[in-house]
Amino acid sequence: DAKTTQPPSMDCAEGRAANLPCNHSTISGNEYVYWYRQIHSQGPQYIIHGLKNNETNEMASLIITEDRKSSTLILPHATLRDTAVYYCIVLNDYKLSFGAGTTVTVRA
């Protein structure tokens, strides 16, 4: 399984963009990068995924480097409700392997 590395925590000011990095240097050519988040004790929530190209949806943007060894999740205007643990996952055999994500705290 391709491993991912994320910073354990980060703070962000409300209304500012939050940039969450993820390293996945052993990713294979056909493996997707997925981002999920979990707000305290709730079910994980799908955010976005990508293969090669940058992706954007109503929640976030995903920037994947050309060599695909790292990616950045961008929350364009963080709100207090975005406080959560964010997981970067390389999908392998359809199951999600949650590693140690990034605890993002949005401060007023």
Place this chain on the structure above:
Amino acid sequence: AAGVIQSPRHLIKEKRETATLKCYPIPRHDTVYWYQQGPGQDPQFLISFYEKMQSDKGSIPDRFSAQQFSDYHSELNMSSLELGDSALYFCASSPNTGTGSYEQYFGPGTRLTVT
């Protein structure tokens, strides 16, 4: 939009008892996944089903079994419960998009407490 439904939301059992957790996927989703999240831990994959057949298996104890029924709902059966089984149990479902990407949508979870 319809979401994944899990029941019950809370369950308290004693050691050595059995428990059954139910999951109703989003309509037209044919794949169901079960995850276990212990206190202070990250979710861990247990088992998955695609079109009523087991498709993958993770760190699921032999005391646990699961199945997916003809209406695509799934049940996780847990026997000889141990204190360490106390956890949040999440069910997720995904559609078979045929594109190689499979977003999983999670339910609210069942909190199982074993005393």
